[in-house]
Amino acid sequence: MILFITHVNSQSNNKKLFYVDSYLTTSNENNFEYIKEIEDYDSRKKEYNIKIYYKSGKIYLIGTTTNKDRVKLEGKCLYYFENGKKKQVANYHDNLPTGKQFYYHENGVFKAETEVEISKDKKISYTKILNYFDENNVQKVVNGEGEYSEDYDHNKERSKGLVKDFLKEGLWNGEIKELKASFSEQYSKGKLVIGHSIDSLNNKYTYTEIEERAHPKKGINNFYSYVQNCGIIPKNIEGGVYGQILLSLEVTETGKLENITAYADDKFGVTANAIQLISQYENWIPGKHRGIIVKTHFTLPITFK
CATH class of the missing domain: 3.30.1150 (Fusion Protein Consisting Of Minor Coat Protein, Glycine Rich Linker, Tola, And A His Tag; Chain: A; Domain 2)
Known part of the structure; x- marks a missing residue:
């Protein structure tokens, strides 16, 4: 017996639609953040065109996935703000960002050019910060030197610090809005040396890795x-x-x-x-x-x- 897996929330011609959560995992209509569209879902292909939409119906992502049931991005991928303006031009290999990445502010101003390098074992990635402009189009990082501000996950987390020789250097400070926490980190040649965070109850934590998996x-x-x-x-x-x-x-x-x-x-x-x-x-x-x-x-x- 062959186990065929299909779970489709909606379909149209040769395209199929799925509810997905914030992790882009297939979900249901009661618990979803986006809607995923896969072209030629019923065919067997090495790559599938994928589009992901906000709840409003506005486009969030356009790209290619190597897995029709699981988002596994490959090649060039475009992200958009909900106002329709371009957010990021990303490049992926095996679902990992690699090579040049281009970012934009929500007002349409070009934001940053970075370059991601991945180790051969895919365990370590390095992000070079090439150029950065603020929302007023004032360049703050020029050819890998200057002050950089970065944000994650729709501005839920922000940090700011110096860039030297294309890499993070010295003291960086930031905040995590969702956790109501602040943090400070010391970097040397782009590598985190030590970090300290304080949560909403004033509990203090020390760490040497930004993410520790369960x-x-x-x-x-x-x-x-x-x-x-x-x-x-x-x-x-x-x-x-x-x-x-x-x-x-x-x-x-x-x-x-x-x-x-x-x-x-x-x-x-x-x-x-x-x-x-x-x-x-x-x-x-x-x-x-x-x-x-x-x-x-x-x-x-x-x-x-």
Whole structure:
């Protein structure tokens, strides 16, 4: 038996539409941030044209994905503000930003030119800051030298500091609006040396990594062993099951799994059974962002051979 995965919220001719959440994971009409459109969904291709829309129907992203069920960007990708103005011209390889990146302010003024370099093992990336202009079109970074202001996730997080030889250098200060926290960081040749953050309750944290991923207390191998042996394939299914299911999971600040959903569903009950069994795996160490414990998200592929 072959496990075919399809979960379509809407379709039009050779295009299919999906509700997706803030992580661009397939969701539902009660919990979505964007709408994803895939061209030629029913065909087998190496790459698919993808468009993602704001709830308002305005375009957010235009690009190419190598996976029709999971956003895996490749090549040139265009981002837009909801007012219709261009936000970013990005370049990807295997869903990682690489090469030249171009940014724009919401008022249409050109913002920045950067260049991302990735190590061969894909574990470390370096961002060179080439040029930067503020909202009034005043150039603050010229050929890798000057003062730079950066923002993340629709201005929910901002930081500011010096750039020397194209890389972050010295003291950088910033704020995380969603966590009502502030932080200061020391950089040397673009590498974070140490950071200090203060949350809304005046708790202080020290860190040397901006992101720390959540992980099982017993180790990731124990978790994978559980997934392999917990009996995801229902006993009433006859014959072999082949294919892959993709699950989206969140680890809460207290170390519990929640909001386990699938990128797509199947008619045999395998996906539903996987969600139920994996939700029973407990005891996770939560992730951290700039030293502060936060809810984190990751994707779990389960392959049947």
